[in-house]
Amino acid sequence: MGQSPEPAAARPEQLIGALIPPATRRFAPLAPLDLPVLPRLDLPADAPFESFLLDVARLDASGRFSARSLLTTLAWSPGHRVDLRVGTDVVVISSCVDGRQAVGGRGELTLPVSARALAGLDREGWIVLVAIPARGALIVHPPALIARLLTDYYGRQPGPDGRIHGDD
Structure with missing residues (x-):
């Protein structure tokens, strides 16, 4: 009679080359990119309150909001x-003939x-809207x-003793 085959536990395992992915080079992680700097709206420091219109809206699941x-x-x-x-904590929407x-x-x-x-707005959350008609801009903030x-x-307001909190 012939030899009986070795039990599976006694045979050494062999890796099948076609199933092993080739070694890959690992690159150093890229430095994070800075957000673009938004252009200044150049509003005078003493701009009248009426220059700004405020509203709140709620984003839907698709990122739509109404501000009629x-x-x-x-x-x-x-x-x-x-x-x-887009910038940190802000989205500036402005009129543009070829806007997307x-x-x-x-x-x-x-x-x-x-x-x-990028602007830190919550999905299906509230947003604060600031319209500046003189600049044709609608600004969205979280x-x-x-x-x-x-x-x-409010932290800079004087307390009952006349001192500003944090000026110790």
């Missing part, structure tokens, strides 16, 4: 072309997911920015 009263003030009707510029975005038929605007992520600004403002 502000769009009416800006004279942006359905089909009006706009362009977006347009005001929707029901007076809504859409913020792409990339713009929402509520957290406004809360931080107000916290700083």
Whole structure:
């Protein structure tokens, strides 16, 4: 009789070359890119309060929001072309003849997911809108920015003893 085959446990394992991916070179991680610097709106420090119109809106799952009263003030009707510029805690929407975005038929605007992520806007969250008709701009901020600004403002107000908190 012939030899019986070795049990599977006794045979050494062999790797099959076609199933093993080739070694890859690992590159050093890229340095993070800086966000673009938004152009200054060059508003005078003593600009009257009436120069700014404020509103809040809620983003839907697709990044759309409605701001009909502000769009009416800006004279942006359905089909009006706009362009977006994104920065930290801000999206600046301005009129642009060849803009990539347009005001929707029901007076809504859409913020792409990339713009929402870069500007720190929550998905399906509230946004704070600032319209500046003299500049033809609609500015979108996350509520957290406004809360931080107000916290700083109220923190600089004198307390009952006349001292400003933090001036110890």
